[in-house]
Amino acid sequence: LGEFDLGNVAPGQTLELVFSRNTGPGNTESDASIFWEKVDGIGFTSSLNGMDIDVTYKIPAATRGNYALELTLEGSEVGTIAPHKMTLKMYVTEDVYSFGYEPSLVMSAGTTEDVVVKITSMSAASDVINFRSTEGIPSGWINQNDVVIGPGETKMVTMKVTPNEEGMYNAKIKAGRSSSAIQDVLPLNVRVKPTLSSKLKAFGEGFSIIPVIMQPFYSLLSLLGAIA
Numbered sequence: 001l002g003e004f005d006l007g008n009v010a011p012g013q014t015l016e017l018v019f020s021r022n023t024g025p026g027n028t029e030s031d032a033s034i035f036w037e038k039v040d041g042i043g044f045t046s047s048l049n050g051m052d053i054d055v056t057y058k059i060p061a062a063t064r065g066n067y068a069l070e071l072t073l074e075g076s077e078v079g080t081i082a083p084h085k086m087t088l089k090m091y092v093t094e095d096v097y098s099f100g101y102e103p104s105l106v107m108s109a110g111t112t113e114d115v116v117v118k119i120t121s122m123s124a125a126s127d128v129i130n131f132r133s134t135e136g137i138p139s140g141w142i143n144q145n146d147v148v149i150g151p152g153e154t155k156m157v158t159m160k161v162t163p164n165e166e167g168m169y170n171a172k173i174k175a176g177r178s179s180s181a182i183q184d185v186l187p188l189n190v191r192v193k194p195t196l197s198s199k200l201k202a203f204g205e206g207f208s209i210i211p212v213i214m215q216p217f218y219s220l221l222s223l224l225g226a227i228a
Contacts, residue, residue, distance in 0.1 A: 005089045007123075008092075008093055009092055009123050010096045011092055012182070013125035013179045014126075015059070016056050018053070044057045059092055061180055066092075067092045069087070097123070097129070098119070099186055101118065102115070102116075103189060105190045107191070108195050109163055111162070112161065114160055115142075115159045115160075115188065119149055120153075128178035129146070129176070133183075134171055135172040137169045141161060141164075143160045165192065170187070171189070172187055172188070
């Protein structure tokens with residue numbers, strides 16, 4: 001059966017593979033149906049589906065670098081079919097997703113802006129990317145999102161940012177994975193400009209906001225008051 005290179009996969013992800021056996025002279029469906037698989041490792045399952053063999057294997061969480069999965073296919077009855085060896089090669093790395101987005105926002109308090117993130121998978125396995133955690137920005141300003149992404153797929157996810165206080169925020173959006181505790185961090189600089197309502201709020205709290213053009217007039221009044 002030989003050797004196959006599956007490419008990249010991340011720690012904790014589950015490979016889902018389907019092997020098909022072609023029938024030919026001397027091979028019947030009943031012959032194929034008695035095949036089963038063995039593997040040394042945790043998280044391996046297999047099942048027969050007609051002429052197909054469905055295999056799932058969970059990559060150990062501590063694994064990094066080059067990795068080989070050795071499969072042995074045997075007949076369930078001794079002497080019916082000789083064992084066959086198969087080697088699945090892969091490179092286990094945390095860096096299996098790329099994120100494309102605009103990393104800066106300038107907006108007014110109380111408004112909503114979209115942050116569109118393009119996620120590209122370089123993994124041989126499926127996963128769920130979840131955007132549920134942020135740092136450097138008040139909780140609730142960015143909505144939560146989950147997206148299912150398959151091997152080699154590209155997905156777009158839209159997050160809505162709704163700030164209610166002016167200021168400069170160096171936010172970090174964390175993209176988690178359902179397969180493991182690995183997180184990708186997406187920096188986002190958010191500049192929130194004041195609005196009329198925020199200025200009135202500041203005035204009501206005891207802070208007067210004086211336009212630059214009126215400052216000489218108020219300075220003159222202060223001087224006259226001091227002379228009197």
